[in-house]
Amino acid sequence: MGFSSHDIGAAIALLAVKLPDLEQDLNRADAKLGDGDTGTMLARVISALASVTPPGNDVGAAFSAYGRATAMATGSSLGTLIATAFLTAAKATKGRESVAWSEISPLLADARDAMLARGGASLGDKTVLDGLDAVAAATQDVEDPEALGKSAATAARWALDSFRDKPNKIGRARMFADGSKGLDDPGMLALVRVIEIIGER
């Protein structure tokens, strides 16, 4: 039991329908801490992904195509990290037509590490990666897709809540670390929403 490239495509199609509703919310969160474009950027990335037709059934090839499409659609911090995550997952899943649900956790952990290396952040800096770290931990060894979605959502939400009152230490929000206390990091918020949308299926 696991997911195929078809499942990834379906999740993306769902996001493409739902994300526009969140665009301005995410922009507003980013406007408080950064430059107000997280939502617009994500909506553009998702709509680019939605028009990708992955070649064949190779999950790795699908991730690779999504990574390239993301990298074409934006050069923003978050977008570039997302592209990095896709490309990292592509390497680990190359040549496989199905990936077990229980592999999601290590795939996320891998992606997290690649993004930490690429972006120069550390865990604890209050970024999307702290959310991802929590999700990777919470989904370890979970084999049921429904339970997986629930744990992931709970973990992402927990990370958002528990980091809210901490200062941002990297990204645009680093500039006024103390001023960022009490505010949601837009990347973490986006992660929560994305996981919630995918979990709704």
Add this chain to the structure above:
Amino acid sequence: MGFSSHDIGAAIALLAVKLPDLEQDLNRADAKLGDGDTGTMLARVISALASVTPPGNDVGAAFSAYGRATAMATGSSLGTLIATAFLTAAKATKGRESVAWSEISPLLADARDAMLARGGASLGDKTVLDGLDAVAAATQDVEDPEALGKSAATAARWALDSFRDKPNKIGRARMFADGSKGLDDPGMLALVRVIEIIGER
């Protein structure tokens, strides 16, 4: 019985106190038809005039000093016409320490003609000169200063009212003649206010 250069100075001092209250009103009238600066310009001119000390008691010399001060303070249409009026009056009153009240009407008529020549307008174009023309007519042969003030105010107001629904044919408002119907010409409006203020004394 007549007025001296001292009387002119007193009228200007009064205007300098009262005109700032009208500045934004006149701007608004000009904003509808032109570029919205009639009030600001007039306030600046009057404040420049208020700081002029006319040399001696020569009414003509006083008018000449006011004309030069006006010409220094602005190059706007209305301001330049006012300077022209002062300089015209200066010629007619040169060397005199007192000017009879009854001479005001011909002085205004002279000034009107000089301004028509300078600005290229015709009577009926709906400008300050139509107001002045009415005032010159109404004040003809009036010798009592109080009656003079009243007739002048009535005439200026009458001109404003009776031209309101006609089209502007010169100045910035000429551009959309029909659109100017129903609107007060800012120059005519300014004339009404100035005469009212001077008459209050």
Add this chain to the structure above:
Amino acid sequence: MKKLMNTAGGYVDEVLAGLLAANPGMVLAGESGRNVARRAGVKAGTVGIASGGGSGHLPLFVGYVAEGLLSSCAVGNVFEGPNLASCMDAITAADGGKGVLLLFGNYGGDKMNFAMAAEMLAEEGVETRTVLGTDDIASAEPGDKAKRRGVAGIVYAYKIAGAAADAGMDLDEVARIAQKAVDSTRTIGVALTSCQLPGADAPTFEIADDEIEMGMGIHGERGIWRGKMRTASELVAEMIERITAELPLTAGQKISVLVNGLGATPLEELFLVYGETKKRLDALGVEIVLPLVGNYVTSMEMAGVSLSIITLDDELEPLLKAPAQCPFWKV
């Protein structure tokens, strides 16, 4: 509206002081304190070109005092004509003995003051000719050109007349060429937001958040229509249609085009508008020479754009292309 300024009364003189401090090629000349001339003076044996106008339109008017453009410029208060003394100074500074062309926009105060100054200086033997900018097609019917406002298109007349003067042509010739440049130019603008006089307590006009005004003048004078915002493509289509209705453009015709920002419009949008403009002009088969995109004639913080087109022939084209060294326009 917030303005970076100190006092309304000091605004124009402080702006002028900063402009002069930043541009050593320009100096005050005369007694009025409101006339700027080239530091190098008038080239011996050439006609001078004096302009002038209200403040609030930078780089117009005074910014174009430079080699290959204006000799001098009288500086008025915001949106007011230049006063008599500054006009006299401008004409005097531009006079190198070969006469002076007075080249400025068709506005009442400006005309009166330059006319008085010219009359007074004629008595001292200074010869002048006057050519008025009248390029704004939104301001009167084609048959009524004498009533039309001068707007952004005047920079073409500056450039062309400036080159003619620097080339040593005589006063009548420079005036003829300046008039030809004006007659070959048409402009129309669209305003997106208002502007405000320093010291005024409200904008010159109100305009709704989703409204624009086609044909508005550079002091906020009323235009042709007011309506909802449209796409750049639709706006450019209308503007070109209105211009070409009276300046017919046939295939092969050489033209120049100026996409001019009114002050607060991002350069991004001006280039986007230029892209739309070029597409449509290419479709007409005309050849675009020396296109200009930027803030050439503004209305302080007004947002919007104007489009100017000048048709060129073998006489005007080389004059437009001749070198000029202005801080805001180098050719």
Add this chain to the structure above:
Amino acid sequence: MKKLMNTAGGYVDEVLAGLLAANPGMVLAGESGRNVARRAGVKAGTVGIASGGGSGHLPLFVGYVAEGLLSSCAVGNVFEGPNLASCMDAITAADGGKGVLLLFGNYGGDKMNFAMAAEMLAEEGVETRTVLGTDDIASAEPGDKAKRRGVAGIVYAYKIAGAAADAGMDLDEVARIAQKAVDSTRTIGVALTSCQLPGADAPTFEIADDEIEMGMGIHGERGIWRGKMRTASELVAEMIERITAELPLTAGQKISVLVNGLGATPLEELFLVYGETKKRLDALGVEIVLPLVGNYVTSMEMAGVSLSIITLDDELEPLLKAPAQCPFWKV
């Protein structure tokens, strides 16, 4: 906010198309469609300079692709870093065999994409060095420069590094000089109004009619304080005080100063601010070389101004004064 545009999705590409159409010295180079290079290419035997960054800051970044300045520039979406493909195209276009300096602002996405591109091209033997613009003193403490944002002062680094590269200096030397230019430059800006992303339904931030924000970033990132509007004189005093607190200016020191408009500020106000600035700098006894006043680095329709100061020595001054031929900055 009204924008002269067609669709949000097409905004950047349409702006770029218009820019290229109006400036024949610039061409698209590479496959990404988002890299602009000099038409003339890299001069043989010289180091290339590649930059890049988000759209919405014109003339920055892409406007400075010109002789004596940048060799190429990757163009990102509005306020987003340039994507990987455009960074690869920019580096490739700037490579004339002598290596490429990557000179851009200190922002996360920009750094990641240029780093990836440089890594990938290093495998093909392209040598690069990276220097980041970090001039915004409002964005982190002096001890924490690696965290500072790059803002308007980067144009000094462009100019100086561009001259060094065109003079034939080698890659290490060009990088050293670029870094020295960055280290000698400090900037602080004050925002009067907000800006809005194409397609967004609200401005990036709200600011009251009588409020300003000192130290705001060029994407609307938060600054040092928000408060009531003040006079130009007071604002300039504070900005110079903050800059000189960490860039001490002693009498006789040569400097250049950039009074930069953020997009919607009238040129009048920029000159007025320059006048105030010069008064205060004169009082310090410094010598101002090549002052710049205008829109060099903008934030679309944001109103406000930034002040940049660079200290010059015998090495930097001639490089700053060397000729350059950019449509937005000619030296």
